[in-house]
Amino acid sequence: MKVKVAINGYGTIGKRVADAVSKQDDMEIIGVTKTKPDYVSKMTAYPLYVAVPENMGTFEEAGVKVHGTIGDLLKKADIVVDGSPGKIGAEHKPMYEKAGVKAVFEGGEKHELAGVSFNAMANYDSAIGKDFVRVVSCNTTGLCRTLYPLYRDFGIDNVKAVMIRRSADPPDSKKGPINAIEPVLKVPSHHGPDVQTVIPDLNISTMAVKVPTTIMHLHSVIVELKKEAGTEDVLNVWENTPRVKFVRGADGVKSTAQIMEMARDMGRNRSDMYEIIVWKDGVHVDGKTLYYSQAIHQESDVVPENIDCIRAMTNLEKNKLKSIEKTDKAMGIN
Amino acid sequence: MKVKVAINGYGTIGKRVADAVSKQDDMEIIGVTKTKPDYVSKMTAYPLYVAVPENMGTFEEAGVKVHGTIGDLLKKADIVVDGSPGKIGAEHKPMYEKAGVKAVFEGGEKHELAGVSFNAMANYDSAIGKDFVRVVSCNTTGLCRTLYPLYRDFGIDNVKAVMIRRSADPPDSKKGPINAIEPVLKVPSHHGPDVQTVIPDLNISTMAVKVPTTIMHLHSVIVELKKEAGTEDVLNVWENTPRVKFVRGADGVKSTAQIMEMARDMGRNRSDMYEIIVWKDGVHVDGKTLYYSQAIHQESDVVPENIDCIRAMTNLEKNKLKSIEKTDKAMGIN
Amino acid sequence: MKVKVAINGYGTIGKRVADAVSKQDDMEIIGVTKTKPDYVSKMTAYPLYVAVPENMGTFEEAGVKVHGTIGDLLKKADIVVDGSPGKIGAEHKPMYEKAGVKAVFEGGEKHELAGVSFNAMANYDSAIGKDFVRVVSCNTTGLCRTLYPLYRDFGIDNVKAVMIRRSADPPDSKKGPINAIEPVLKVPSHHGPDVQTVIPDLNISTMAVKVPTTIMHLHSVIVELKKEAGTEDVLNVWENTPRVKFVRGADGVKSTAQIMEMARDMGRNRSDMYEIIVWKDGVHVDGKTLYYSQAIHQESDVVPENIDCIRAMTNLEKNKLKSIEKTDKAMGIN
């Protein structure tokens, strides 16, 4: 029998996790929730529930058919993926506890809410059988994907990384800025400590800036390795790391724009790029100092991690590599 | 037996037409051409041919396997879709004539090159059995789609339209401007006369500006109808017009950004929106004066028109509505 | 003795009017107000007053010295320019009436608030001696500047214009959209009726869209003249119209970006361009149909109008051309 998954918050992440769950043979979507009857509510093919029971009337007025409230949905679920905006997931936890439903939280919540922060390659085992787990944010996922195998194979003395962040997601047509760069003034930024919720003894310092684009974050990363390594050694490690993919400037892939176009060319659902993209000809090791640039599709890189997380929490699979392989095959990740 | 289609120029339009042909049951792609061995060449699943025979060596050096040159490809084709950049198609015409292959040109070419300019609803019959036909550009297609049924049902005294154009396609990461508006100084713009290549006696004057976005053109249109009509009458006509689709600001679809997101939500190939999008709550008729705003997905709206054009030229179907319905069903257009 | 001018709302327009007043020999700034002690408050050289008396404490806490409240300022003023955000000016009117101070409102307020809407060339006389006058918005000012002389010299049958609007002012780094075009769904837009508050019997219909730029609005205008005219005739009329300036694409001025650069090259205060900019090689008359493109510096084009308005209301000058000449000479508008 398939694991029954509910999505509470059918937004950027929620709708992608719903699609990804639907492609797996060991789990299924039993319903998704929305707070307002907007165009997304009208278009979804999943059974729709109302996230905020008081809003039931507005759905009726808008002529949008619903199957009940979040309460009704939780009664049927084995596990819920909370796709609410940051910090709102925390408010939902008591409801999930009361309903006796396991819950996956996303990176907008604090580590302490779940006690376990998850990245499939780095710490799959820590989620096995757990009731509450947090899948780390898109940026933290990106850093874990490329840093964990380096940490494992070469050791890392320290990491300095700057996150150049998109300002808004593509459909978010109110947010700016239009022509400006905005530094995150809290330094070091929260990304370093967040990586440490997954890889506790990694020495990492980060800064962040917001720039006027809607597509992808970009990380400029400088790593001091413990062991000397050649550029080829590092490339080999990543070549064998799931969900890390190379592109080359020499092939015409100069910017995040062409990466998003590649996702379209690959026929990906919603034109998503689940992999962390590393510019192969932008990797360079000088002694023990490694420089690289990677691009993060903020809307989708955590989606396969959510699937693995569900599988670990519900004891569907205890072996991380088997789960990753199964997830990726179903989602078209080579 | 299926009609054998070659794509000469596997770029923005070419790759989309290739995918769309592949979804039809009465035609098939036998090969596509590229001029350079870039990442697109490396990724395509279609048999690859070299558009410029002299460049054969660069493909070999890059390790990209090809099946031959454009000349080899034309020998096997019934019809070729020329997806070259504007004005290059004209240079190819003698080659097509010599090879005895029919050719579809795109809107970047002049009307005179083919003698017939095509929009499925407006003048399907004019392409039946022809050797050379030009499918009009994305903007002209957009204007024809919404204006033709008004012209047919109410008569049109005159049209004034301003095209607010995207400056570059999404993957084109060199072009700007970043923070500027650029008027097209040639007035009236070429769009009006181009619509007249399809609907000869339509009185239409246009202007155009370029703005710093990569997604969709937007048309602000003011039409003086010959017959008085209500707003509902106009909406009804478009409701029954293929490839015209409504959205509503009241549902949260405020800008071109949300329209592109809808295409992703609809699961469209490459996240394309083939339909011309009219804001339903942005249509207003005041006496005989109609105001409306429409959005044009410049990368894809002409794709179904190319399919219909192939069908007309190769005598696969003589009835325009049957062809449109067949094309749309195969492509997932409601 | 100089006319004593207060600025209530030292924002985008307020700070520019303050500077412009200071350059005149018949008026002076006696104080400006701010609601919050931000960096602008800390930098201004004008006597600072608190716009909202309750906020006095926050200025003290921030260590920003103030001279009193708006009430204190009004006691000394002959006239106040209300630079508040739209609709807030209306709330201030009773305060001005009670203080017995004349007031200039800006285009964000309704016509009815003042009863007189002002453009120097079109209806200077209507403001003479008045207590309350509204200077129309940047877009309406732009339309009046170029349309009024055509209306006067050739007659106008009708105007269709599309306003391609910047989305936010340059320092407004929160607003978007970043990569989208947003139509104003209310059609026709309010700009047409607003022009009619200045030129009552002009037949004009407008539409508007927002685009991702911070610099200048651009108008695409199609005018049906009553009398036939040549392109040269129209250019001659504008050549002799104050505050209308030509640029040429042929000289390298292709977009709003180069126009803003010209303002820097001209050494203008705050790099402002007070004139309405018409592309000379983008003007074309075909029979009675005139096409033109004009760019509007939304932050500053109304500033000289405010000066003339003050002069008319306070009876400093009854002749419009004399006032315009005096204003322009002091501000460096040739």
Place this chain on the structure above:
Amino acid sequence: MKVKVAINGYGTIGKRVADAVSKQDDMEIIGVTKTKPDYVSKMTAYPLYVAVPENMGTFEEAGVKVHGTIGDLLKKADIVVDGSPGKIGAEHKPMYEKAGVKAVFEGGEKHELAGVSFNAMANYDSAIGKDFVRVVSCNTTGLCRTLYPLYRDFGIDNVKAVMIRRSADPPDSKKGPINAIEPVLKVPSHHGPDVQTVIPDLNISTMAVKVPTTIMHLHSVIVELKKEAGTEDVLNVWENTPRVKFVRGADGVKSTAQIMEMARDMGRNRSDMYEIIVWKDGVHVDGKTLYYSQAIHQESDVVPENIDCIRAMTNLEKNKLKSIEKTDKAMGIN
């Protein structure tokens, strides 16, 4: 008698240096050159010469009056500032040698061309009496301004910096990208070695990315100091460093957009910001690790350095602090 300065290349830097020279009492502009008779040529108030003698005719055709060629100009000059695009200055050196004229090159040229790379605070003395000196680029100037005093007062173990670069200058309305981030794939970037042309034994590694904005570069900098220091200690050092200026996010200066607005509010020529802007509330020292964010006005920060460089090369002043003070006072830098 004033030092006679010629500007060869009246572009972004050239026109600013011309204005800055004109404000000094010990030097004067005797002429500027342009290659083409565009709108900038038509507007300049400086005596105009033709940079490329063969183009003399095009200036005549365009009706732009010139005083001669670059050769004529050099005959009268004591020193020339070469404002040509990168690498073109190198082609001009033999001409300057032949004419016996000293020359200032800009940061687009290689260090070896002049043999001395200049930043006023860091190595003024190295330029005294020299015939050829290169003023380093905007980014290198920015790094030298804030790093040199730290290096002098605390010692620096190493610096890691990421340059988030604007893609085009404001009037450059062709360049993009519109919605993308583009990493510089050559790592480490050239900025580190370039700083070492000024501060030879500084250990610095840099990376760079291009983002879709036209205003200011932003640097995210992490410095390992040799001596422990408090955040206040670092702030004190910069407080006493010329041409470094603080802003605070808490005062509403969140992004590069508000910094550019401050320059307008300060009444700066062309709305320029000559100082390197450090966010005071974005500086943090943790042990010996210092984090800070600084913004660089790429069009103007090198302008005062050019003035000091002229003064050193022509022996007008041997004391760096006196030259800096004199330059800054004349340019309105407090």
